[in-house]
Amino acid sequence: MSSIKIRTKRLDGNTQIRTLISHPMEHGRNKDKVTNKLIPAHYIQVLTVTHNGKTIATCNMGAGISKDPYFAFLLKGGNPGDAIVINWVDNLGNKDSEKHTIT
Amino acid sequence: MKVNRRKFLKTTIAFSAAGIALLESTLAKAEWLAAYFAPGPFDATMKQLLKGKPIVETDKIDLNIPEIAENGALVPVTVTSSIKDIQSIAIVVEQNPVPLVIQAQLMPELEPFMSARLKIANTSFVFALVETEKVCYSVKKKVKVTIGGCGG
Structure with missing residues (x-):
C-alpha cells in the first residue's frame, strides 16, 4: 500500500491539494526507550508535486517536519481529470509515488 | 551465434x-540541498537562504501558527501571501538544532500558499521567508512551546 494519501478539493476556481504521508521523520537525536540507543535519522528530504507531468512544487525539507507529514498546496485553476503525482525520497534512499486524479 | x-x-x-x-x-x-539543512546557527542558515538578496519585513505574508503550542512535535503552520511572482517559501525556526525546516520551490502554477506541520524544540521565533527574484520578504512570529518538542 502506498504511503501517500492525496485529496483534492475545488475552492473558488482553484484546487487545493492536500497530502498526508506516513513516515517516521526521525531526526537522529531521539533515544529508543527500551535499548537506550539513538534512533538513526530517517526523514524525507525531497518531495515533488507534478500536475499533468509538469513539476509544480519541489520541497526540500529536513527533519523539522513532524512525523507523518501533512502538506497543502493551492493550484491555480485545475480541471477534473488532471493528474497530480506526488513523489518523495528520504535520506535512506527509499522513495514512493502516488497518482491522483482531480474529480 | x-x-x-x-x-x-x-x-x-x-x-x-x-x-x-x-x-x-x-x-x-x-x-537535496544538504548544506541548507546542516545543523548550525540560525544566522548561517539565513545567510545561505538569502543568497545575498536583501531581506524586507512585510505584512503581505500571513503566517498562521498558534502562539502557544501544546506539543512542539506537531505545530500546524500555514503561509499565505499576496506577493506576486514568488519563487519559494521557506520556514525557519530560530531555536531548532537544524533551523531550516522546509524550503518549497513553487512554480507559477501554484498560489502562494503552503501548509505543513513542524517540530519546534523550544519557545522560539518562527520565520516565513518568501523569495522573489530580487528580494526576500519575511515575517516572524513567536511560538511558545509548553512541553518539549523533541519527541518524534
Missing part, C-alpha cells in the same frame, strides 16, 4: 554504464 567472453564483458560494461548514467540523472533531478 557464438558469444565469446570478450564480447560478453563489453556489452555488460556498456549496459551497466548506461544504467548508472540513468540513475545519476534521476538523482540529480531530486537533489
Whole structure:
C-alpha cells in the first residue's frame, strides 16, 4: 500500500491539494526507550508535486517536519481529470509515488 | 551465434554504464540541498537562504501558527501571501538544532500558499521567508512551546 494519501478539493476556481504521508521523520537525536540507543535519522528530504507531468512544487525539507507529514498546496485553476503525482525520497534512499486524479 | 567472453564483458560494461548514467540523472533531478539543512546557527542558515538578496519585513505574508503550542512535535503552520511572482517559501525556526525546516520551490502554477506541520524544540521565533527574484520578504512570529518538542 502506498504511503501517500492525496485529496483534492475545488475552492473558488482553484484546487487545493492536500497530502498526508506516513513516515517516521526521525531526526537522529531521539533515544529508543527500551535499548537506550539513538534512533538513526530517517526523514524525507525531497518531495515533488507534478500536475499533468509538469513539476509544480519541489520541497526540500529536513527533519523539522513532524512525523507523518501533512502538506497543502493551492493550484491555480485545475480541471477534473488532471493528474497530480506526488513523489518523495528520504535520506535512506527509499522513495514512493502516488497518482491522483482531480474529480 | 557464438558469444565469446570478450564480447560478453563489453556489452555488460556498456549496459551497466548506461544504467548508472540513468540513475545519476534521476538523482540529480531530486537533489537535496544538504548544506541548507546542516545543523548550525540560525544566522548561517539565513545567510545561505538569502543568497545575498536583501531581506524586507512585510505584512503581505500571513503566517498562521498558534502562539502557544501544546506539543512542539506537531505545530500546524500555514503561509499565505499576496506577493506576486514568488519563487519559494521557506520556514525557519530560530531555536531548532537544524533551523531550516522546509524550503518549497513553487512554480507559477501554484498560489502562494503552503501548509505543513513542524517540530519546534523550544519557545522560539518562527520565520516565513518568501523569495522573489530580487528580494526576500519575511515575517516572524513567536511560538511558545509548553512541553518539549523533541519527541518524534
